[in-house]
Amino acid sequence: MSDIFFEELSLPNPTINLAICTTSPYQQLAEIIEKTGQYIVDDKPDVVCVWGDTNSSLGAAIAANKTHTMLCHIEAGCRSGDFRMAEEYNRILIDNLSDLLFPVAQCDSLNLTNEKIHGRITFLGDPLFDAFLYNRNRVLSNWIKTMSDFADFSILLTLHRAENVDSPVIIKRILKAINSIRSGKVLFPIHPRTRKMIEEFGLADLVDNEVVTTTEPLGYFEMLKILDQCDAVITDSGGLQKEAFFAQKTCITLRKSTEHLDTIRLKVNILIDPESESLDNLSEICSNAKKIGDTFKYISEMPYGDGHSSIQIVNAILDEISNNKTIIK
Amino acid sequence: MSDIFFEELSLPNPTINLAICTTSPYQQLAEIIEKTGQYIVDDKPDVVCVWGDTNSSLGAAIAANKTHTMLCHIEAGCRSGDFRMAEEYNRILIDNLSDLLFPVAQCDSLNLTNEKIHGRITFLGDPLFDAFLYNRNRVLSNWIKTMSDFADFSILLTLHRAENVDSPVIIKRILKAINSIRSGKVLFPIHPRTRKMIEEFGLADLVDNEVVTTTEPLGYFEMLKILDQCDAVITDSGGLQKEAFFAQKTCITLRKSTEHLDTIRLKVNILIDPESESLDNLSEICSNAKKIGDTFKYISEMPYGDGHSSIQIVNAILDEISNNKTIIK
Known part of the structure; x- marks a missing residue:
């Protein structure tokens, strides 16, 4: 699924691929440590940069x-407080x-200070916000809205987390709540695993009907278009919560907790535990999505930086490398 | 070197030996994760208990x-603040x-709270203190002091840390300072690596002379005897700092920092950076060792528990396992 991102964003191909093929998380992590360690010993890089909270990032x-x-960590300091997620341990x-920590949101920076993390913490904003601004301008300037396949849809839905899609009870609850929405049609780019579960649990009648239309997973450019077009996003993804914020759209997050606390604090992301009764309010929140979205007009701070974070982070890392090299060890 | 401890302390032999044979720390860690993970998957233990700050503990x-x-960590919360030590990262x-953290000293418990560590923290004291009390009574009651080989020695010295013994400048500084001691003779049970370094650097004349006598590394029982006998301990070891405290002997720690802050706070452990000029005070501190040791009479608190920690920790773990089993997952 990553190929489309390399293509659309004109990213160069990776220099090496470690070809990790084990499946258990502990074996995977052991193999990543072994192979990345060997690469570092052979290639002697000045710095290892990792992003986010995956096993790959932890292993490296x-x-x-x-x-x-x-070691430099971009997207440092994210915390959900939910230790049932393997990612929460990986982050910490x-x-x-x-040695160098670049939190991408103000609240993440505060988390690191609170935990007395010893590395150097520098808040310079979120490279994903840079990417959003740059690519949105490229994509939307060449796009005629009235011709879009997405014109019919005012709500974007994504679901992929195990706790939501692996339980027949929970996914049925969620899809029923979605089907109660009357304020607009829902586009549901569907993760292969989620589709498999929906079929297995016999819930196909709750998708591809008058309210919900499924499509294959979308590329980054297609997501930018639907984000521009819609009134609200319903999701259990981490990244999409931020992208909805960048696009100034109301987000409804179907999880018990989120690590993007700034979006919650600014009242444009509404957290709903899919196991709780609050799920019954989903339709009403969607009806008010445009009104909630008006809040963006009054937000004077931008918790994800000024849209020039990437270059500032790169410069900070290069400075650190050259400072380090002048110290005689 | 671990065989003598199993023998003297009548410990049962390990059920399995993972036979880790790699040498680079990253390969070692990868192999420990892989093999311990496989063991856990096969054997399905209710709990994994690890002690201390080694790569083995981190891998498990x-x-x-x-x-x-x-996961249960005994000796949790130790912090030296010195990130040049691999152990400092392992600890954190x-x-x-x-899930369950058993700090063995009061200050370690505070470190965990300050860092907002999420697991359950229970301070029940130090099983090493239990072992010290139990074995000291066994050993000393059968020991006639006047017949001891150690009667001549009032100072116990151990050195093994890379930063002290791998640098010819530092180890020479330390051994010269030791040779300036006039208040008593020094027994130096010598780590094989330290002996190799002393020979390599041509410093043999600074040991096995009128002031310093080297011996092979001693077993736990022999250490208990010399601890009972001496006035002061000079060391760069973590464990021996605590054992000196248990034996109520003045300790001089040859390091930039220590993780046993309670012993420093109570003024019976004196930290000397071997690279600093404070090393010149070593002889004078040794002359005052007995006087400094008098401080123990006025210490009303025991930061390492009441000597019954082991059984309390085992019971706390068993309670947690049985509570966990009654929760339907």
């Missing part, structure tokens, strides 16, 4: 630490191993 | 986390992965 972070290589471990 | 902790097994990572 541990390999950097055990080979005494400078990577942050504690890092 | 990661394996427990990635296989969703309850293990603590952040743990």
Whole structure:
């Protein structure tokens, strides 16, 4: 699924692919540490940069630490407080191993200070916001809205988290609540695993009907278009909560907790625990989505930086490397 | 070197030996995660207990986390603040992965609270203090002091840390300072690596002379005897700092920092950075060792518990397992 991002965003192909093929998380992590460690020993990079909270990031972070290589963590300080998520442990471990930490939101920076993390913390904003602004301008200037396939849809829905889609009870509750929406049609780019579960649980009548239309997963450019077009986003994804914020659209997050606390604090992201009765309010919140979205007009701060974070982060890392090299060890 | 401890303390042999044979720290860690993870998957233990801050403890902790097994850390919360030590990272990572944390000293408990570590923290004292009391009584009651080989020595010295023994400048500074001691003879049970370095650097004349006598590394029982006999301990070891405290002897720690802050706070452990000029005071501090040791008479608190920690920790873990089993998941 990552190929389309490399293509659309004109990213260069990776120099190496570690070809990790194990499946258990503990085996996967061991293999990532082993192979990344070997790469570091052979190639002797000045710095290892990792992003986010995956096992790949944790494995590379541990390999950097055990080979005494400078470690830099972008998207540091994210915390959901939910320790049932493997990612929550990964985040905390990577942050504690890092020499340079770049939180991408103001509240994440505060988390790191509160936990007395020892590395150097620098808040310079979110490179994803840079990417959003740059690509939105490219995409939308060449796009005639009235010709769009998405014109019919005012709500974007994505679901993929195990706790939502692997339980027949929960996914049925969610899809029923979605079907109660009367304020607009719902576009549902569907994750292959989610589609499989819906079929397995015999819930196909709750999608591809008058309210909900499924499509294959969309590329980044298609997502930018539907984000521009819609009134509200309903999701359990981490990234899409932020992208809805960048696009100034109301977000409804179907999780018990979120690590994007600034969006909650600014009242444009509404957290609904899919196991709770609050799910019954989904339709009403969607009816008010435009009104909630008006809140964006009154937000004077931008918790994700000024849209020039990437270059500032790169410069900060290069400065650190050149400072380090002038110190005689 | 661990065989003598199993023998003297009548410990049962390990059920399994993972036979880790790699040498680079990153490969070692990867192999420990892989093999411990496999063991956990096969054997399905209710809990994984790890002690201290070694790569073995970290690897087992990661394996427990990635296989969703309850993790318990004994000797949690130790912090030196010195991130040049691999152990400092290991400590912090293990603590952040743990469900149950048993700090063994009061200050360690406070460290965990300050860092907002999420697991359950219970201070029940130090099992090493239990072991010290139990074995000291066994050993000393059968020991006639006047017949001891150690009668001549009033100072116990150990050195093994890379930063002290791998640098010819530092180890020479330390041994010269030791040779300036006039208040008593020094017994120096010598780590094989330290002996190798002393020979390599041509410093043999600074040991096995009128002031310093080297011996092979001693077993636990022999250490208890010399601890009972001496006036002061000079060391760069973590464990021996605590054992000196248990034996109520003045300790001089040759490091930039220590994780046993309670011993420093109570003024019976004196920290000397071997690279600093404070090393010149070593002889004078040794002359005052007995006087400094008098401080123990006025210490009313015991920061390492009441000597019955082991059984309390075992009971706390068993309680947690049985509580966990009654919860329907």
